[in-house]
Amino acid sequence: MTAESPASNSAESDADAEIAVDSSVPPPASEPAGDDQAIATTSVAPHPQSTLITIRLDETHAGRVRGGAPQLDPKESGLELGDLQSGATAILSDAEGNSLAFGIHDAPNALVRVLPFEPDESPAHLDVEFLRRRVKKALRWRKRLQLTGPEAAYRLINQEGDGLPGFTVDVYSGHAVIFSYSAALEPYAALLAEAVKLELKPQSVIGKIRPPGETPVGRVDFTLYSEEPPPKTLVVEEDDVKYEVHLQGGLNTGLFCDMRDVRRTVRNLSAGQRVLNLFAYTGSFSVVAALAEAKSVTTVEFAGGVVEWAKTNFALNEIPADHRGMKFVKADVFEFLKNARRRDDLWDLLILDPPLATSAPGRKWFLKSDYDRLIAHALRVLAPGGMMVVASSAMQSRPEGVESQIRHAAKEAGRRLRLVDAFGLPGDFPTQMIHAPSRYLKVFILLAD
Helix, strand or coil, X not given: CCEECCCCCCCCHHHHHHCCCCCCCCCCCCCCCCCCCCCEXXXXXXXXXXXXXXXXXXXXXXXXXXCCCCEECHHHHCCCCCCCCCCCEEEEECXXXXXXXXXXXXXXXXXXXEEXXXXXXXXXXXXXXXXXXXXXXXXXXXXXXXXXXXXXXXXXXXXXXXXXXXXXXXXXXXXXXXXXXXXXXXXXXXHHHHHHHHHHCCCEEEEEXXXXXXXXXXXXXXXXXXXXXXXXXXXXXXXXXXXXXXXXXXXXXXXXXXXXXXXXXXXXXXXXXXXXXXXCCCCHHHHHHHHCCCCEEEEEXXXXXXXXXXXHHHHHCCCCCCCCCEEEEEXXXXXXXXXXXXXXXXXXXXXXXXCCEECCCCCCEEHHHHHHHHHHHHHCCEEEEEEEEEEECCXXXXXXXXXXXXXXXXXXXXXCEEEEEEECCCCCCXXXXXXXXXXXXXXXXXXXX
């Protein structure tokens, strides 16, 4: 697979000269400063690239691009990038010279991001109009799903599922947040912001970078793409339930839209039950359980700040946080479960949605290696006939891997489990069938005999 410059003597050189690398795209922005106080910077969309190189793919990789592959590994695919710098764009074509997609060189992730063309497209540049067509199509689908109310929270763009790998756009009460999954992609976020403003007409648009490797903790800087930033706190509504979100803070805003269907299920299962919500974050599962008139709701989270945030969500929904059936516990989950077992405490519905890893003082664990042990601890405080919601959001773990951890945990705890339901990503998180790692969410609803 070779890269051709516009000056090539090949028969396609004249056409290639019209579709090749945006030399005018500014260099990628630096990584977030990591300050406790987020810093807002403004950005201007880059000018279209004046010339693009064309990279010809062999039959195998051209077929993968046609099939929806969101990225190519230059080393595995033999992709010759030539002088294509990180953040620059090329045309990806098949061996016959038929243009298939834009490719963005994402050096921090050692990938070429593939933005496919529609059958009736032959764009000359990766510009606002190219992105606007994809935003328009994505918005049409979310409207069909009836997700786009004025106070709604939903995903508008989900990477390659909406033709834009390396980018997501989330909307909260009419305010949009663009995430670029590499600093190399950030210049294009400015173009995407313009497309979002044209189609969605949001009240504000900001952009953040999700760098490769470990997710930054605390506030991160954001780029402002509108006249005014979003409010520091904002209230969204889902199924008549209110939640507070913080768009100017860290990468996580306070509400995970991909768990919408699971919240509905928890609400349906909670009436009259003793509910335990572990790794509760801002307490969204606790809120829906309380609204469903659970007998009691215990909310356990190690970080004190989000425990208070959970109480705020209770207040937004007029649920007395000091009611005798409502308990908020700031504690390490493992220690909480050990102490609960010593007291012979039992719950009827248990929700387990942990982060990928934790580095709490005195307790380090990783979802991939320690989840079975955590599930086993939780099963020991689950009442006979109780139900457990087990969630995993690790891209690297396949459903069968999580099922294996559950089986191992059940054996260790001496419990027999029945699978009664399972969830993946909701409709506003589409993926390409060819790329299984994008289907990261696995949720199992289990009944313990």
